[in-house]
Amino acid sequence: MKFLIKSQNPVSQFIQITLYIPVRHLSQVRLQLPAWRAGRYQLANYVQNIRSLQVISPNGDTIPHSKLTKDLWEFSPDHVGEYQVHYEYYCAKMDAGSCWVDDEQLYLNFVNCCFEVEGHADEKILVEVDHPRNFQSCTTLPSENNEYYASNFQQLADSSFLASQSLTHESVELEGTVFHLWFNGQIHFDLTKFKTDVQGFAEKLIEAFGEFPVEEYHFIYQLLPYSHYHGVEHQRGTVITFGPAESLSERKNLNELMGVSCHELYHAWNVCQIRPVEIMPYDFSKEAYHEAGWMVEGVTTYMGDIFLLRSGYFSLEEYFETFEKVLNRESINFGWQNQSILESSFDLWIDGYVAGIPDKKVSIYTHGALIAFCLDAMLLDENSSLHQVMKILWRKFGKPKIGYTLEEVWEVILSQTEHSIYFNQFYEDFIAGNEDIFPVVEKHLSSLGIELGSKPKEDHLASTFGIIKSEDGKITKIHPDGEAYQKLMVEDVIKSEEIKDGILSISIIRFGRKLEIELTSSASNLFKDFFLIDKKSNQKRTAWIS
Template structure:
């Protein structure tokens, strides 16, 4: 067993002290590794950059020599010693779903950021002792015990000991500790599991509505899979004073960071709460348990390339919202509004026409979590969700509504998740074919491994449930006629999107700031005058700032329309069969 002791002196400095006790050493040299990435974020993170001091000693306090051999790996020359202590500190000042944060009010740790393992001993148990103020409540998926109490500068601390079966488990169980945590729990039918909801931050949850809705979407997910795979689950919410949106899945918990707190009572904020929570809960099956073979087990030392991101994130993104509609948390109209937002992100990402969603999954490790260069790649979340929507509707059509994506995911669970066996893209395709009762080769060629436009296929699929894909164009003429979208930043309009081969594409660049249109300021007294100045003009003169240089350019319409807006609507005339199919779908 690897034993850790964590403590801190000055929380305002954000440094946490770590002591790692390694026992039963049989070799003269050992190597210890700090993860370079974390599950749920397929991108190298370089956590070692947050370590300020590092040393090794024997049980008598004598220095043991070591050598750093990679950015986050150390070789320790143990000699004849059977026990050593590794000491280091870690800078915890990253308040998001995958980071760590320490201050005078809260202790929040993602152990994957800062715990190490001994090469060859990653499956050993872990014991982590933390000295925390006795007034703190603890939200964590790991079992823990409370030990001795110590008084430090008139504050009573107590020793908390966390227990994990392996390094994989301890680094997949973040901890949030604070005095001001708010907490409720609930259970659902067909499961003995207990679900916990925790809130940290300046907020007043409507617990009755919250628990009712959480029960509803949890119940449906449990029913789909026939039970819940863990005895407990923790929704850990951190509500920030600044705007933020981030959630991360774990084996029996999720950390969801949302802001800003002043918007907490707004309807859209509540929709974010239930939307992310439903998404992250679905991950308990899809990726935590049902995992691509390339990720089983995780190799924390390097990139783990895989092409099935459309399964782990695309399907989960689709299900997160779909579950809310099916369980009654959202109305059908609310769901269609969310689908409209999804389709906007899909059709406005022209990278989907250059790199397939499967290849975009492989490239997650390159630039999957940033915009990157224009129109290079798709999104496993967005493009994967649209592909899943199409697949569910086509399965329903092919099987006369007898089967759906639920059957695909149940089979994935029974065949791979339950058995903790990794799956390949071919395995997933085989299960889809089995559920659909036919070869779905054309679907995979077009929607997963291809780069074609999916509007026509989506529209055809929607007709099975009496819906259609409705196409319109923005009233903002800069978007529909000239082909560019802006965002107001300070007193300027900054170009954020340009439609390929549009008039804007011939003369404008991303990040250009538009200052004037036809010699009039675009931002006047803080108001955006873009539409008023463009009106129905076919030719306009723009004054822009590019790389701090002022330029004058002319731009003219070409008779075409750009950046269409898609939404799903009910067909005016539905057949009886379509109405029945719609009722079964949502």
């Protein structure tokens, strides 16, 4: 099989795709377009971007085809030979997992736009992308005899491609693996130092796991002129979108880019190969429900940051700042009272990547990272670590590409302790349950010589009255323990406010109605900002960092 992809008019943002299918038997041929992609457990319905599909027989005739579902086509071959499927795909979404075409670049994630042909999924697939001669290209696909190919559809769906007139390329070899760094867009930072820093955390990860899963890996960076932040993992690389590019001249923004880079590289082990059995292999035709969000993203979020500290890129102060962001995102979310992280993982397909209704769910990223931190601290007390667990999972499940169950993960964790009762209680309370994890995080931080402090949020509406609003005055969050929860609504717009004798008088617009509301000051701070204080290093902290 082969895909030929080109764009006859890039500013239209359409690409033209021809799929060549060798038909050896006169049976129905079915074409399944993926409905979602790896790394985002949400239906994307890529089919909405397809138009003008035609099937051409070996003798050049257009033959009928029919649709069986929203993204499954079928045609009946009348004789053996090579059939062609012609169609157009609209490439107008710029993020790390989509497709974008314009006069400056041709950027593809093949899972968006390429069909899986039933009965041919395990066959080698050739890929040819026709682009202007002055464009340079990069891809996570392997190549052979100057041709790109995928060993099977799973590999094709896990691959990206970028051709651009302004690509910058660097590379470094570590322990037999060549790491490529590709930059599309303006570079506003020291590229030599960036390469050294990436090399630093990559070396530390390879040292920790003992090996790297593949022989070639591509960091593909889309440095954009507007605000953006996204990353998607692949077995042989990652695509990362970040903007505005000029903001990367500041260390704090470069830290964000380095953070997502280390996060995605950790995925080369965790998720790309250490993967829940429910998504091993991927079935892109329908939802694949699992409860392992804290493992796939929580552990990766925590480990991505801690390895930046261990590699020396982060100072302890910078690591604290990153941890504080996690704490403060979690502190305003009360979804843990209503859903466990297991339930929120299962419900990713419903609303996992949107705000959703107030306080329904937890984030598999930030809440999962706090769970990972607590487990790491608990395991350190057992002369083990969370990384030791991940290393065992790599050998047992990741390297042989066997899907795990959460029961099997927990068995590995319990194998590292003689105090299983404490770990099982933690699981019941904070993974399967609805207990507040902050007191436990505080306890484990203290065991590392780190104090968890808090202060009222600077905005008195948030700290004293439990109201968080956007710049235009629209209320986005209301603390459930405040009086405002009984009187205000999310999306009320505050037009004016006045405090007198501890009473807040506000004028609001509620869906066209003007209302006057009075609120009494809370006796305690409602929304707080949390911060970390370095008290005194100890032996456990040394083991944690090293």
